[in-house]
Amino acid sequence: QVNFSGGVPTVWLAVVAYLDQTGESIAPLTRVVCGGAAPPLKLIQDLERHGVALSVAWGMTEMSPLGTYNTPKPETADLTGADRDRVRIKAGRAVYGVELKITDDENRELPWDDVAFGALKVRGPWVCRGYFKTDRSDVHQADGWFDTGDVASIDPEGYMRITDRTKDVIKSGGEWISSIDLENAAMAHPGVAEAAAIGLPHPKWSERPLLIVVSKPKADISKEELREFLTDKVAKWWLPDDIEFVDELPHTATGKISKLTLRQRFADYQWGGSDA
Numbered sequence: 001q002v003n004f005s006g007g008v009p010t011v012w013l014a015v016v017a018y019l020d021q022t023g024e025s026i027a028p029l030t031r032v033v034c035g036g037a038a039p040p041l042k043l044i045q046d047l048e049r050h051g052v053a054l055s056v057a058w059g060m061t062e063m064s065p066l067g068t069y070n071t072p073k074p075e076t077a078d079l080t081g082a083d084r085d086r087v088r089i090k091a092g093r094a095v096y097g098v099e100l101k102i103t104d105d106e107n108r109e110l111p112w113d114d115v116a117f118g119a120l121k122v123r124g125p126w127v128c129r130g131y132f133k134t135d136r137s138d139v140h141q142a143d144g145w146f147d148t149g150d151v152a153s154i155d156p157e158g159y160m161r162i163t164d165r166t167k168d169v170i171k172s173g174g175e176w177i178s179s180i181d182l183e184n185a186a187m188a189h190p191g192v193a194e195a196a197a198i199g200l201p202h203p204k205w206s207e208r209p210l211l212i213v214v215s216k217p218k219a220d221i222s223k224e225e226l227r228e229f230l231t232d233k234v235a236k237w238w239l240p241d242d243i244e245f246v247d248e249l250p251h252t253a254t255g256k257i258s259k260l261t262l263r264q265r266f267a268d269y270q271w272g273g274s275d276a
Contacts, residue, residue: 003028008036009043010255012054013194016046017216026050033057033069036256038162040184041089058091058162060148062128067148068092068100068160075157089184090161091152099123100160101145102152114155117163117176121145151176168259170199170209177209177238179259185233186211189226191219194249196257197240200269210269211240212262214249221245241271 012034019026032047035057044054059067070092079087094100102110102118110116123144131137139147151164163169163178170177179197186195194214199207215221223243230239250261 001028004031004033005029006033006035008255009034009039010037010194010251010257012039012043012047016043016050017193019050020046021217026052031055035059036254038089038091038180038184040187041085042184042188044088056089056091058160062146062148063098063122063124064126064128066095067098067122068094070159073157076159087157087159090155090159092160093158094160097124097126100154100158102154112154112156112158114153114161117151117153117178119166120148120150120152120160120162122148151178165259168198170197171207172199172202172209172237173205175237179209182209182211182230182234182238182240185230186213186226188233189221189229191216191221192226193219194257196249196259196262198259198262198266200263200266200271202241202271208241208271209238210266211243212249212266213243213245214247215245 012032015026018024029052031053033055039054039056047054056070057066057068059065068091070088070090073093076087099122101121102116103121104110104118110118121141123146127146128140129144130140139149141147149166150162151166151169152160152162154160162180164180168179170179177199179199182197183195186192192213193216196212197209198212200210202208213221213226226243227239244266250258252258
């Protein structure tokens with residue numbers, strides 16, 4: 001008789017797949033919270049088909065643990081359609097006691113304009129000020145700010161959106177490509193069950209994105225079809241240089257996709273063909 005639950009996107013993707021395949025009902029579950037990674041819009045919509053509302057949250061162990069939660073405010077409560085979707089896929093606004101800011105590589109604070117994105121930093125009375133038995137930590141700054149290791153943007157209403165982990169962002173020709181946005185765009189395709197984007201060395205552009213995809217059962221998707229599907233969803237230079245189809249993606253113990261494992265698996269990848 002559970003009516004509220006929480007989990008990472010992988011958990012809810014598996015639940016939706018089970019419900020779609022079996023026709024079972026998930027009642028009386030009506031609300032879930034999703035954290036650990038940015039859920040694709042399609043996951044939110046798929047759960048709604050089964051009568052479940054998904055809310056996005058973000059936090060860290062170092063924050064004890066909640067940082068943001070996505071709830072409407074007067075300025076966003078009446079939004080509809082694409083405007084509503086743009087807000088509800090974000091990680092939400094800072095909870096009481098938490099300050100947020102984003103900074104560039106020179107530690108200069110960036111505007112909350114939903115365009116600029118940079119290193120996400122947090123501060124508050126229950127945000128970790130240091131690590132046990134560690135005298136110095138690069139992520140803890142003298143003025144109390146903690147570098148989360150996430151890359152984010154914040155809109156004028158205070159809604160924060162994680163665009164990547166610092167270690168996962170793809171740097172192509174001096175510009176950043178959000179692996180999360182590319183993955184979520186791919187997962188909007190009806191035949192895609194799960195997707196991961198990683199940056200691999202490129203002789204001209206430093207890094208280029210490789211998209212790794214798990215297809216849904218009985219779905220027959222070609223690289224060309226999926227790349228064409230993405231053309232009006234991401235910038236042209238974000239389009240993956242290649243797409244690999246696999247049976248499953250590696251996950252960590254908490255259910256997140258293991259980008260480290262994927263980078264190791266495709267370490268010898270050659271553009272134009274894979275020997276991975």
